[in-house]
Amino acid sequence: MRASTVPQLPFDWPRALKDAGMVAGVVVLLAIALLGFRIQDTSGGPPLAYRFDDVVAVALIAFLGRLGIAALRAQRAVPVLVGALVFAIALTAALVLGADEQQLFFRSTGLNGTIALAAWILSARAAWLVWHAASETSAELREARMDRLSAQVQRWSGWVGPLLLGLAVALPFLPWIDRRLLDIATLVATYIMLGWGLNIVVGLAGLLDLGYVAFYAVGAYSYALLALHFDLGFWLCLPFAGIMAAFAGILLGFPVLRLRGDYLAIVTLGFGEIVRIILLNWYKFTNGPDGLSGIPRPTFFGLPMVRDAPEGGHSFHSFFGLEYAPIDRVIFLYYLAIALALVTNLFTLRIRKLPIGRAWEALREDETACRSLGVHPRNTKLTAFAIGAMFGGFGGSFFATRQGFISPESFTFLESAIILAIVVLGGMGSQIGVVLAAILLIGLPEVFRDLNQYRMLAFGVAMVVIMTWRPRGLLAHREPTVRLGHGPPEERHEGPHA
Amino acid sequence: MGYFLQQLINGMALGMIYGLIAIGYTMVYGIIGMINFAHGEIFMIGAFISFIAFIALGLIGIGWMPLALLIVLVATMLLTSVYGWALERVAYRPLRHSPRLAALITAIGMSIFLQNYVQLLQGARVKPMQPVVTGGVRFFELGEFAVAFSYLQMLIILITVGLMLGFTLIINRTALGRAQRACQQDLGMAALVGIDVDRTIALTFVLGACLASVAGLMFLLNYGVIDFYIGFVAGIKAFTAAVLGGIGSVPGAMLGGLLIGLIEAFWSAYFSVEYKDVATFAILILVLIFRPTGLLGKPDVEKV
Known part of the structure; x- marks a missing residue:
């Protein structure tokens, strides 16, 4: 040779x-x-x-x-x-x-x-x-090789998923992990969650949403305002924030979901901008460009993560009789992000098997056929939109509680674009692809934070290069449910692409 | 009344700028059915190149304004169209037969890249420019209020109308225009009857970039300040204009641009400046609900 x-x-x-x-x-x-x-x-x-x-x-x-x-x-x-x-x-x-x-x-x-x-x-x-x-090798050959590889990965996902999860759980206790890396991991987990949330809308239901950040913002502001004005805790507000975001999704989706493809894209993009502009200008309500600060941190079953316990109560470390360590809170937030992401993932995996999930995927493939089978296109899309928005809202309230400060600056179109890029780069509809893309797009640039000037430049280039190299996403692989002719007698994968 | 007229003039000038950008969106959409997300960045690059050309001309001592304007116009059209061509070559051609979302992502990637590229090379600060075209006609004195029609606004309207006429000629009379219209109807068939589809699409991007660069020049003259971020807002508004007018339709894009410009001017004048963008998008949503194909768009027939 x-x-x-x-x-x-x-x-x-x-x-x-x-x-x-x-x-x-x-x-x-x-x-x-x-x-x-x-x-x-x-x-x-x-x-x-x-x-x-x-x-x-x-x-x-x-x-x-x-x-x-x-x-x-x-x-x-x-x-x-x-x-x-x-x-x-x-x-x-x-x-x-x-x-x-x-x-x-x-x-x-x-x-x-x-x-x-x-x-x-x-x-x-x-x-x-x-x-x-x-x-x-020719492009087709390379593509076929990569397809085989990603099919392989998805076949392995039975144990790759738990393995990754185990790694994620063990991460804070690995010896070389410091606070900075843990912060990055938390950020990546947040984006994984957002990616999985948007995947419901884009990957499953096939609706191009360029304004996902609007729901993220609604969730963040819902939690922040509820917590600041009514003195409610994170856990109580979390479902509220999700409901508010889902409601915003329905409000937007109801009139516009009968539009197709790119019209929907531009309207959602416009909606994202509308939300940002309102947050920026409605000074009395949102504090405008100054943002909201002093957003309370989440508690661990009612135990705050602070050095000095509140009067007559315990804080986390005093209750468990531990030394106070500031890193505890970072680790707690990290686990919270992982937990939220897991909830999103489990939800997606299960709902895919329900009639409604099947209807989403069918609608994505052929709307006319669906309609003739009695699937109501708008209502079905609306559920996908609202559920995706709800997870955006959860992500937003987690963002607010983690930062302790939010301002409209955090909710620009760039965020929507990044989340969408994570979904598409990962391979639409592939859950593990989202993880891979989030690590690539969020984790790596954060590690190279020192090259700040070039970070976004490289980010843009990476989006172009990866997409040109793998137009259907890194782990795009779809087993057809029905085969024509004599395809290789592979085992069928009806189950979720975990 | 005077105030109204003044806003009408301002809105028209603004609308012309949006219209010119919108044509680029609508043409690309008409042919390959994709949102050219980086088109706003092309507009921004056009503005920057115009700015650089103005300063360079000033340094070598070409001070006579009509000549300087002409040189800047030609230079920016030429150099910006190369960006349009390169954009198509890098972000669209390799993905011609891929899922549409892939090309959307590469376009967004190019948009992020170009923004940061300009920021890196030219600095992040806002760049102010001395007004180049000054003066105007006051042709309407109503009480204390004088309606002014500045030379700049005249120039903008004049150039835009001229470009529109030339452009309509290209579309209707030339071989390129015929090829474009053929591609718009059916890419595959166009290729079968011997049209070089790749070349037609590339030239469409080049033409769009030319028009966007002129819009960039006008933006620079009109506002006098540019930064690397102007492309985003102008881009989404121009795309809104294209959708409003009916995407795929060139007169629609111009009409949509004018409407958006007028809405913006009047909303800022009579209601609030802060919410002018909200008004624009709200009207877009309303139009799409009641007329999903836009004002001048043809309804797309759904085939099974």
Whole structure:
């Protein structure tokens, strides 16, 4: 299995050069205005700064990169491996040794690091090809391979799920876990819960909801306002917040759910903005942009997680006779998030098997057929919308109690987009895919918080790259319920994709 | 009465800007049936490129305004359309035969990317610009209130009407327009009769980006401040306009844009500035409830 077994096609140099040149030209056109010039904020000095060297650098990198990819496609892996590796090592070494930024490609470590990373990826790909002497597989083959893999994962989900759960439960007691990591884990768990909630609407019922954050906001503000004005506790307010959010869902859904596809998307997007604007401007009620602070923390069966017990009562640590440790509260919140997420998951798994869950999935596939079978489209969709909203509301009140402070700034469209991205990237309707996508999209960027500037940039790129690579989501796999012809006699998976 | 007229003029100028962006949405939607979520960002990039071009022209000493405006217009249309092309190439073409939601996610990803890209390269602060086109005609003195029709507003309306005419010619008279209309009816059939579908879709994105960049230039002239975040709000309002007018219909987009601009101007003038966006979306929801295909849209026939 060495490279000689693969027929070497002649490498079409003129064509590759022309192609790479065109890519470089496009990159120059893209970069010339926005990268080449920079509007200066300070008054007095020159109004523009110039960075034409950066433009040249980007174009050069685009040219080389394109050439390298073309060479890989034509089975010329060895030269690419050598070139990319030398480039990557040199750049990484320069970065690590702290070379003068002016001497490198760009004046920022982040961009140089990105370039180095891209070079490493290219050389890894080349190394893979050299090692396996395999031709670049076609898109269909790759897709089929990935499908098999995700089917495998879902077949394993019988024990992967409990395993992950066990890991999640044990997480706070692992030796290398500190407070920061635990906070990130809590955040990831919150998004997993929101993802599962939205999955009911988008994945099961097939309704594109771009304003999920509205229900999240309704839940958060319901809890905060109830707790602040009526002095109610978290556990009492949680169902209320869910009901309020579900009610908001019905209120919005009732008139608009007969719209189809993208109309629904734009209306939900508009609704999300409406809610945010009202929260921002209704000063008397919501305290406007200043937000609400001093939102009470949840209690552990009535025992507050504070250092000093309230008069005549106990706090958590005094009741159990423990030393007071601030981390206790963090761990408690983490478990709370896990518990809420689990409730969402169990609910989804069970309701999928009920007639209503079946009706959602059927509606997603074919509305006309459903209608002829006596399923009422609007009412069925409305239940999905309301239940999804309810879980959004739960998530919102958890968010409020965890932060202790909420303001309309936390409920922008970006949140909706992130939650939707988690659902779609995970593979629509796949429960474990949501977990995977939430860890990828929320956990990883949080770990790299220090690269703050580039975080959202990379986030956007990741969304594009993952989606292009796996258009149906990371773990998209649907077993057909009925097979035509002589498919492989695999066991059928009627059950939930846990 | 004077106040009303003034708001009418203001609303029209604003509506023209929304209309120009909305055409980009409606064309893309008409052909591939997808919301081009990053279109608002293209508009924002158009505004930034115009700003940079203005400063650069000022530095090399081209001060005569009509010439400067013309150069900026051409430069921003040219450079922004490359962004439109690249957007289609990166976020839409690879996903042509994938589930529609996939392309929506890549478009949202591109939108997040472009916003942060501009923020990173040009800084997060709001960029103010000196007014370029000043003065106007006061043509209506009613009591103490004078209705002013500024040269800028005239310019906006003039350019938009000109672009609209040119655009209608392209759609109705050229080979590209025929190809676009064919693709709108049936992508597969269009490909069968020899239309280069990929090229037509790419050119649609380019045309949309051209119009959006002009809208960006007008926004810059009209408001004088831009930041990396303007694309989002303008984008969803323009999309609202496209839906309001009936998505897929170019005159509908212009009409929807005008309506949104007028609603915004009048609501701000007579009710409250804070809730102008709420009014816009509320009217959108109302229109969709009673006329689900928008004002000028054709009802889509449901096939089994």
